[in-house]
Amino acid sequence: SAIPVLTIDGPAGAGKGSIAGMLADTLGWHLLDSGAIYRVAALAALRRGIDLQDEVAISALIPQLVIEFKQGDAWLNGECVSSDIRNEACASATSKIAALPKVRSELLALQRSFCKAPGLIADGRDMGTVVFPEAPYKFYLTASAEIRAERRLKQLSEQGLSARLQDLIQDINARDERDSNRPVAPLKPADDAVLVDTSPLTQAEVFAEVLRYIR
Numbered sequence: 001s002a003i004p005v006l007t008i009d010g011p012a013g014a015g016k017g018s019i020a021g022m023l024a025d026t027l028g029w030h031l032l033d034s035g036a037i038y039r040v041a042a043l044a045a046l047r048r049g050i051d052l053q054d055e056v057a058i059s060a061l062i063p064q065l066v067i068e069f070k071q072g073d074a075w076l077n078g079e080c081v082s083s084d085i086r087n088e089a090c091a092s093a094t095s096k097i098a099a100l101p102k103v104r105s106e107l108l109a110l111q112r113s114f115c116k117a118p119g120l121i122a123d124g125r126d127m128g129t130v131v132f133p134e135a136p137y138k139f140y141l142t143a144s145a146e147i148r149a150e151r152r153l154k155q156l157s158e159q160g161l162s163a164r165l166q167d168l169i170q171d172i173n174a175r176d177e178r179d180s181n182r183p184v185a186p187l188k189p190a191d192d193a194v195l196v197d198t199s200p201l202t203q204a205e206v207f208a209e210v211l212r213y214i215r
């Protein structure tokens with residue numbers, strides 16, 4: 001029988017990553033952080049000084065990269081790049097290369113290779129629509145841009161980093177706009193996804209809500 005996949009899509013900062021991690025731990029399933037894959041590819045393009053609109057050059061670069069995940073860290077060609085990919089400059093570059101159809105198709109097989117028994121939690125923008133359209137469980141998490149920016153600010157300050165809320169709101173809106181309006185695999189809920197507005201909910205409440213649907 002098919003390996004079950006649970007997809008969690010939604011905009012930046014909706015809390016997908018935390019919920020996906022909690023579900024993977026609770027169910028003992030594998031975890032795909034597809035955004036991290038796009039971020040590592042963007043980092044490689046940035047480092048080589050490739051124009052972020054050069055679809056041919058970036059899609060040709062991808063097969064040369066060794067992208068791996070070990071113990072929660074992201075690796076590029078044998079180098080741990082977890083901290084290098086977690087900043088707004090990399091996030092913004094990522095949403096630019098993620099709009100390029102050939103880049104997306106080059107990254108499909110790697111994403112699908114995460115689907116192994118006993119199951120997969122897949123976190124991203126197009127998990128339920130493009131990468132795992134047959135998934136039996138699909139969720140789409142949202143929250144207002146303000147709330148998502150506040151959560152990001154809190155995450156950053158926990159890491160000892162600072163930022164201005166207004167800047168974060170702007171970054172998030174710009175990224176949502178690019179992710180939602182691209183012609184290929186735009187950010188949108190699958191027709192059969194359960195929508196969860198997390199604005200008024202705590203993380204524990206969102207987690208309970210998702211578990212309620214799958215149990």
Ligand code: C5P
Nearest residue numbers: 034035036038094095098124125126179
């Ligand atoms: O989820 P995260 O914020 O790490 O994703 C970074 C960027 O990668 C997103 O803004 C989006 O442009 C891109 N992405 C994507 N498709 C996915 C996951 C991420 O286009 N499945």
